[in-house]
Amino acid sequence: MSPSSSNNMTSSSSSSGDLAAGGSQLAPSGRQYMMSSSFLEIQTLEILMAVIVFVAIHSLRQRKRQGLPVWPLVGMLPSLIAGLQRNMYEWISDVLCAQNGTFTFEGPWFTNLKCIVTSDPRNLEHLLKTKFHNFPKGDYFRDTVQDLLGNGIFNADDQTWQRQRKTASIEFHSAKFRQLTTESLVELVHARLLPVLKQAADQCVDIDLQDVLLRLTFDNVCMIAFGVDPGCLSPGLPEIPFAKAFEDATQATLLRFITPTLIWKAMRYAELGFEKTLKSSIKRVDEFAEQVIRTRKKELENQNMNNSRSDLLTVFMGLKDEQSGEPFSDKFLRDICVNFILAGRDTSSVALSWFFWLLDQNQTVEDRILEEMHTIIGQRNYETTAGPLIFRAEEVKKMDYLQAALSEALRLYPSVPVDHKEVVEDDVFPDGTKLRKGTKIIYAIYAMGRMEAIWGKDCREYKPERWLREGRFMSESAYKFTAFNGGPRLCLGKDFAYYQMKFAAASILYRYRVNVVQNHPVLPKLALTMYMKHGLKVKLCSRGGIN
Numbered sequence: 001m002s003p004s005s006s007n008n009m010t011s012s013s014s015s016s017g018d019l020a021a022g023g024s025q026l027a028p029s030g031r032q033y034m035m036s037s038s039f040l041e042i043q044t045l046e047i048l049m050a051v052i053v054f055v056a057i058h059s060l061r062q063r064k065r066q067g068l069p070v071w072p073l074v075g076m077l078p079s080l081i082a083g084l085q086r087n088m089y090e091w092i093s094d095v096l097c098a099q100n101g102t103f104t105f106e107g108p109w110f111t112n113l114k115c116i117v118t119s120d121p122r123n124l125e126h127l128l129k130t131k132f133h134n135f136p137k138g139d140y141f142r143d144t145v146q147d148l149l150g151n152g153i154f155n156a157d158d159q160t161w162q163r164q165r166k167t168a169s170i171e172f173h174s175a176k177f178r179q180l181t182t183e184s185l186v187e188l189v190h191a192r193l194l195p196v197l198k199q200a201a202d203q204c205v206d207i208d209l210q211d212v213l214l215r216l217t218f219d220n221v222c223m224i225a226f227g228v229d230p231g232c233l234s235p236g237l238p239e240i241p242f243a244k245a246f247e248d249a250t251q252a253t254l255l256r257f258i259t260p261t262l263i264w265k266a267m268r269y270a271e272l273g274f275e276k277t278l279k280s281s282i283k284r285v286d287e288f289a290e291q292v293i294r295t296r297k298k299e300l301e302n303q304n305m306n307n308s309r310s311d312l313l314t315v316f317m318g319l320k321d322e323q324s325g326e327p328f329s330d331k332f333l334r335d336i337c338v339n340f341i342l343a344g345r346d347t348s349s350v351a352l353s354w355f356f357w358l359l360d361q362n363q364t365v366e367d368r369i370l371e372e373m374h375t376i377i378g379q380r381n382y383e384t385t386a387g388p389l390i391f392r393a394e395e396v397k398k399m400d401y402l403q404a405a406l407s408e409a410l411r412l413y414p415s416v417p418v419d420h421k422e423v424v425e426d427d428v429f430p431d432g433t434k435l436r437k438g439t440k441i442i443y444a445i446y447a448m449g450r451m452e453a454i455w456g457k458d459c460r461e462y463k464p465e466r467w468l469r470e471g472r473f474m475s476e477s478a479y480k481f482t483a484f485n486g487g488p489r490l491c492l493g494k495d496f497a498y499y500q501m502k503f504a505a506a507s508i509l510y511r512y513r514v515n516v517v518q519n520h521p522v523l524p525k526l527a528l529t530m531y532m533k534h535g536l537k538v539k540l541c542s543r544g545g546i547n
């Protein structure tokens, strides 16, 4: 109803009141005209209301599919928007639990927001392993993330992907790379992380642990991917423009997935809203990557450093494009670097943040981690007691309970909460869902951790014990626990990530109790990886007398 029609109705009702009182100033013909025109307006309104109610009831009754109302024109979009207001991942989990693990989302008819969402391990195995070639990332995904990720490993299929995977895999499994990662971690944790935490503890100030951990993994991945140290984790926690630009870019890229393609493309063209942010943040990301590539090229020209460096960038610079026989272009090197930063920075840090938050609520789990840690240290020879305690690689590997506690955190809060594939040829999922060529598939990793059918009645509880058999850590099928993906695209950094998380967590827990600040709001943020929306504000309590 328009404001003017509302005013008319008010004035007409008051004039009818005046009429009843016999006090009207209006001539009879004017009065009749007023009455008939208000009558017409009311009738039109009533008809309009009746049509709206009819359409609503009809669509709710007739077209409620998979528990979700399908509205004319806009499909299931209203339900998605309502889900976004609350917590999108919980909304998806609720729908999937009610629909036994698979449902079809239908967006507005004029958009391409239609996809099949699944959390069924049988479908996951089919998707990620058995019929791997029938489910690439696909054109829709590539088009959506192209501006940020280019042709890097996350965004590539077929030979472009295979080439990067093979090279990176050899590198990740080389002794030199393992040595680089272990050494860089000792340096980062002991010379940077612990002093920053000590300062916060000594001064009794709250600290955003997620921010600190993101700085740690950012510096770490830059060291192993680029061979440069950006110094993000240092006293005073300086703002690093590249890190900020990277975060803005990943967030804006995710928004493209929930915006009709035509709309975000128009926004990109007109440089509006999140597209404007994306453009400027990608520019800053590119500037950083280009500078690193230029510097490395100069270094390699001036000195023969090929043998002394073992970072990924140097390895890829030494290779040639199989098709052209030429060295890789700077643009391709930039894509490789940006993809590895995304892979290595935003995953372990957010996983650790959820882990510390869960630990704060589960004292018995923390006690068991400490007990395990002290038993392992107790097996040391006593000639090495001087100086700060630095966990050794073989000790970290023995920490089975800690590994179980981290896996349990990842089960409930996977760093990559949803992932995407596209159907190449018509197919059928093992659960009977028909898949048409070109259909988009979302596999809901977050929801999988909340399925009773997969984990049992206690699926929402934090129980590291479910990962242990006779005290030893036992990994689960990648199609049931998909936090690291599965099949040929299994996370390449999985072993490194566990080592990194265990080393950092043990080094912190050995020295501090991490208390989450009371009433600090903890919610997932809508981004490509599962950041905590408001960070993780904590107070650190020194365990006393430990260096």
Ligand code: HEM
Residues within 6 Å of the ligand: 153, 154, 165, 168, 221, 340, 343, 344, 345, 347, 348, 351, 410, 414, 415, 416, 419, 420, 482, 483, 484, 485, 488, 489, 490, 491, 492, 493, 494, 496, 497
């Ligand atoms: C808790 C930590 C981590 C988690 C939960 C995790 C999870 C994942 C997931 C879900 C994927 C599949 C993504 C996709 O295909 O869309 C993936 C791929 C990948 N991860 Fe990780 N990751 C972690 C840490 C790391 C680290 C530290 C690195 C490297 C420094 C890394 C390197 C990679 C790479 C290179 C891929 C691409 C594999 C491919 O497509 O062939 N990850 N990871």
